[in-house]
Amino acid sequence: xxxxxxxxxxxxxxxxxxxxxxxxxxxxxxxxxxxxxxxxxxxxxxxxxxxxxxxxxxxxxxxxxxxxxxxxxxxxxxxxxxxxxxxxxxxxxxxxxxxxxxxxxxxxxxxxxxxxxxxxxxxxxxxxxxxxxxxxxxxxxxxxxxxxxxxxxxxxxxxxxxxxxxxxxxxxxxxxxxxxxxxxxxxxxxxxxxxxxxxxxxxxxxxxxxxxxxxxxxxxxxxxxxxxxxxxxxxxxxxxxxxxxxxxxxxxxxxxxxxxxxxxxxxxxxxxxxxxxxxxxxxxxxxxxxxxx
Amino acid sequence: xxxxxxxxxxxxxxxxxxxxxxxxxxxxxxxxxxxxxxxxxxxxxxxxxxxxxxxxxxxxxxxxxxxxxxxxxxxxxxxxxxxxxxxxxxxxxxxxxxxxxxxxxxx
Numbered sequence: 001x002x003x004x005x006x007x008x009x010x011x012x013x014x015x016x017x018x019x020x021x022x023x024x025x026x027x028x029x030x031x032x033x034x035x036x037x038x039x040x041x042x043x044x045x046x047x048x049x050x051x052x053x054x055x056x057x058x059x060x061x062x063x064x065x066x067x068x069x070x071x072x073x074x075x076x077x078x079x080x081x082x083x084x085x086x087x088x089x090x091x092x093x094x095x096x097x098x099x100x101x102x103x104x105x106x107x108x109x110x111x112x113x114x115x116x117x118x119x120x121x122x123x124x125x126x127x128x129x130x131x132x133x134x135x136x137x138x139x140x141x142x143x144x145x146x147x148x149x150x151x152x153x154x155x156x157x158x159x160x161x162x163x164x165x166x167x168x169x170x171x172x173x174x175x176x177x178x179x180x181x182x183x184x185x186x187x188x189x190x191x192x193x194x195x196x197x198x199x200x201x202x203x204x205x206x207x208x209x210x211x212x213x214x215x216x217x218x219x220x221x222x223x224x225x226x227x228x229x230x231x232x233x234x235x236x237x238x239x240x241x242x243x244x245x246x247x248x249x250x251x252x253x254x255x256x257x258x259x260x261x262x263x264x265x266x267x268x269x270x271x272x273x274x275x276x277x278x279x280x281x282x283x284x285x286x287x288x289x290x291x292x293x
Numbered sequence: 294x295x296x297x298x299x300x301x302x303x304x305x306x307x308x309x310x311x312x313x314x315x316x317x318x319x320x321x322x323x324x325x326x327x328x329x330x331x332x333x334x335x336x337x338x339x340x341x342x343x344x345x346x347x348x349x350x351x352x353x354x355x356x357x358x359x360x361x362x363x364x365x366x367x368x369x370x371x372x373x374x375x376x377x378x379x380x381x382x383x384x385x386x387x388x389x390x391x392x393x394x395x396x397x398x399x400x
Contacts, residue, residue: 019378019381020381020383021378021381022381022383022386024392056386059388060386060388060390060392061392061396062392062393062396063396090388093387093388093389094388094393096389096393117384120384120385121384123385124384124385124386124387127385127387128387128388128389151382151383151384151385152382154379154380154382155382155385158380158382182367182368182371183371183379184371184372185371185374185376185379186379188376189376189379216368216371217368217371217372218372222376
C-alpha cells in the first residue's frame with residue numbers, strides 16, 4: 001500500500017478552502033482518508049475547519065456516514081455554536097427538508113439579527129425551493145446593508161440573468177466593478193451583459209469595456225473576440241454616420257491581428273493536425289470578417 | 294539553492310558575532326576609560342569599523358537567506374485567474390443537484 005502523503009493532503013485541502021471552489025470528490029476522498037485513518041491528530045487547530053469543509057463536501061457527494069461523523073465531532077466540540085447550527089441546517093437542506101431548514105435559520109436569526117452566514121443560507125433555501133422572487137428580495141435587502149459583499153452581488157446578477165433582466169444584472173456588475181476595479185473579469189462579464197442587451201449605447205459601452213479588459217489583461221482572447229463582435233455590430237447597425245467609422249474599423253483590424261498572433265503562438269507550442277485545422281479555421285474567419293469592411 | 298541559504302545563515306552568525314564583539318569591546322573600552330578616569334568621548338576607530346563591517350555582513354547574509362522574489366503586481370496575479378474561478382459563491386451553494394439521486398445508483 002502506497003504511503004498516504006498527508007502533508008500534501010492538508011495543503012490541498014487548505015488551497016481548496018482558500019479558493020472556495022467546489023470539488024466534492026477530491027475533498028471527500030482526502031477527508032475520508034484523513035478522518036477514518038486517524039490523521040486528524042496531526043492537524044492541530046486546523047482540524048475543525050477541515051471537518052467543516054469535509055462535511056459540506058460529503059453533503060454534496062451524498063456520503064451520509066462521513067457527514068454524520070463530521071457533524072457529531074463538531075457538535076461535541078462546539079455545542080451551542082450558531083455556526084454548527086447552520087451546518088445542521090445545511091444537512092436538512094441536503095435531505096430535502098427545506099421548510100425545517102428555513103425554520104432553523106429563522107430561529108438563529110431571532111437570536112442574532114445580522115448573522116451573515118444564516119442570511120445567505122436562507123437565500124440559498126429560497127433558491128432551492130424555486131422561490132426566486134423571495135430570493136431576490138432577500139438579496140436586495142441584504143445588499144442594502146452590506147453593499148461591499150462581492151459574492152452576493154454576483155449571486156444577484158446571476159439570478160437576474162436567469163430571467164434575462166439584463167439591465168438589473170448590469171447594475172449588479174457595475175457595483176462589483178466599483179468594489180474591485182482592477183479585476184478584469186468583472187469588466188468582461190459587464191461587457192458581455194451589455195452586448196447581449198442589444199442597443200447602440202450599450203454596444204458602444206460594451207466595446208469600451210472590452211478594451212478595458214484588454215488594458216488590464218493583455219491579449220485576453222475572449223475580450224479580443226468581444227471587440228471583434230462589438231465593432232462588427234456597430235458597423236452593421238449604424239446607418240447614419242453617428243459613429244467614428246475609422247476608429248472602429250481600426251479596432252476591428254487590430255483585434256484580428258492580435259487574435260492571429262495569439263493563435264499562431266498557441267499552436268507553435270503544441271503539435272498535431274487538430275491545431276493546424278483550428279488555426280486554419282480562425283484565419284479564414286478573421287479574413288472573412290475583415291473583408292466585409 | 295539551499296547551499297546559498299545555509300551559507301547565508303552561516304554569514305548571519307558571523308555578522309552577529311562581529312556585532313557582539315564590537316559591542317563588548319565598546320563596553321570594555323568604556324570601563325577602561327572609567328578606570329583610568331579619562332573622559333569617554335573618543336572611541337578607537339577599530340570598534341567603529343568593526344560595527345560597520347558587521348552591518349555589511351548582515352546585509353549580505355539576509356539577501357542570501359531571503360530566497361527568490363515573488364511577483365507583487367496585481368496584474369500578474371489576475372491574468373492567471375479564469376472566469377470560472379470568479380463565479381464561485383460557496384455561501385450560496387444549493388444541494389438539490391443530480392448527485393443526490395445518482396449516488397444511490399452508484400452505492
